[in-house]
Amino acid sequence: xxxxxxxxxxxxxxxxxxxxxxxxxxxxxxxxxxxxxxxxxxxxxxxxxxxxxxxxxxxxxxxxxxxxxxxxxxxxxxxxxxxxxxxxxxxxxxxxxxxxxxxxxxxxxxxxxxxxxxxxxxxxxxxxxxxxxxxxxxxxxxxxxxxxxxxxxxxxxxxxxxxxxxxxxxxxxxxxxxxxxxxxxxxxxxxxxxxxxxxxxxxxxxxxxxxxxxxxxxxxxxxxxxxxxxxxxxxxxxxxxxxxxxxxxxxxxxxxxxxxxxxxxxxxxxxxxxxxxxxxxxxxxxxxxxxxxxxxxxxxxxxxxxxxxxxxxxxxxxxxxxxxxxxxxxxxxxxxxxxxxxxxxxxxxxx
Numbered sequence: 348x349x350x351x352x353x354x355x356x357x358x359x360x361x362x363x364x365x366x367x368x369x370x371x372x373x374x375x376x377x378x379x380x381x382x383x384x385x386x387x388x389x390x391x392x393x394x395x396x397x398x399x400x401x402x403x404x405x406x407x408x409x410x411x412x413x414x415x416x417x418x419x420x421x422x423x424x425x426x427x428x429x430x431x432x433x434x435x436x437x438x439x440x441x442x443x444x445x446x447x448x449x450x451x452x453x454x455x456x457x458x459x460x461x462x463x464x465x466x467x468x469x470x471x472x473x474x475x476x477x478x479x480x481x482x483x484x485x486x487x488x489x490x491x492x493x494x495x496x497x498x499x500x501x502x503x504x505x506x507x508x509x510x511x512x513x514x515x516x517x518x519x520x521x522x523x524x525x526x527x528x529x530x531x532x533x534x535x536x537x538x539x540x541x542x543x544x545x546x547x548x549x550x551x552x553x554x555x556x557x558x559x560x561x562x563x564x565x566x567x568x569x570x571x572x573x574x575x576x577x578x579x580x581x582x583x584x585x586x587x588x589x590x591x592x593x594x595x596x597x598x599x600x601x602x603x604x605x606x607x608x609x610x611x612x613x614x615x616x617x618x619x620x621x622x623x624x625x626x627x628x629x630x631x632x633x634x635x636x637x638x639x640x641x642x643x644x645x646x647x648x649x650x651x652x653x654x655x656x657x658x659x660x661x662x663x664x665x666x667x668x669x670x671x672x673x674x675x676x677x678x679x680x681x682x683x684x685x686x687x688x689x690x691x692x693x694x695x696x697x698x
């Protein structure tokens with residue numbers, strides 16, 4: 348009798364719960380099960396989207412327009428709030444999210460088309476508002492790089508958030524934009540503990556590589572910040588001071604943090620992960636999360652979802668304010684400039 352493995356190397360979860368929007372559940376035939384079902388291969392699918400710029404009107408998010416070249420993410424971060432988005436495709440938030448990645452192959456062409464439209468008014472575009480634009484497949488497909496090439500050609504400001512060292516590959520393009528104050532990169536650092544990181548973010552860059560990315564970007568003249576995200580109460584919150592200090596030493600100039608969010612199917616996946624990896628701390632961690640989420644594991648209300656509420660949430664905010672000042676990271680997010688924006692090949696107007 349086959350048993351469910353405790354962990355799958357390079358994956359955040361071993362579970363793939365049924366899609367809550369799909370009444371059909373597939374049960375594998377024992378006669379046709381792969382020889383190694385515990386190591387599913389990643390499948391890449393074409394996303395035939397017709398638009399690439401997504402508009403955001405949430406008061407909790409610091410950008411209005413974003414690009415996400417990929418849906419799903421092979422990094423496998425167990426806490427990822429984007430996991431439930433796969434359910435809208437008839438897929439699961441567990442292994443499906445990690446192993447069935449949609450790539451928007453037309454993203455660069457669509458971006459060029461939208462920026463060329465006279466209706467577009469230059470403003471900052473964020474890359475990776477949902478899934479990481481520098482996940483492993485980006486090495487081969489280079490969709491993020493191609494989008495950056497378009498943005499650099501138009502000199503449209505861009506902000507990037509990633510946990511991958513691969514962002515340093517595109518220093519040449521980011522430097523071109525940085526000369527016009529039109530580029531900013533945030534590196535997401537959850538923990539400095541390599542063992543915890545490998546369990547929680549199995550295919551993401553190690554903490555050391557993320558610090559290296561901050562250092563390399565900074566030395567290239569690109570403004571870089573750090574996001575302590577997510578901050579997991581009872582598991583990683585004690586690391587906040589050291590994370591900010593180390594990132595400041597590496598060259599970060601500003602910072603932010605977001606407590607862990609566990610919407611929809613993410614909550615049971617996270618609970619299962621805790622039961623397998625940290626059973627002795629499981630109840631403490633879950634109770635701490637509930638204490639900042641109005642007694643639940645997730646609270647999606649605007650104005651509180653990015654900070655939490657209650658005594659512990661207040662302590663996190665106070666600690667963050669003190670530590671960022673000590674680390675010299677208390678400067679506001681530097682604004683990006685649209686002054687150099689232009690449409691290639693366009694004629695100058697007299698009035």
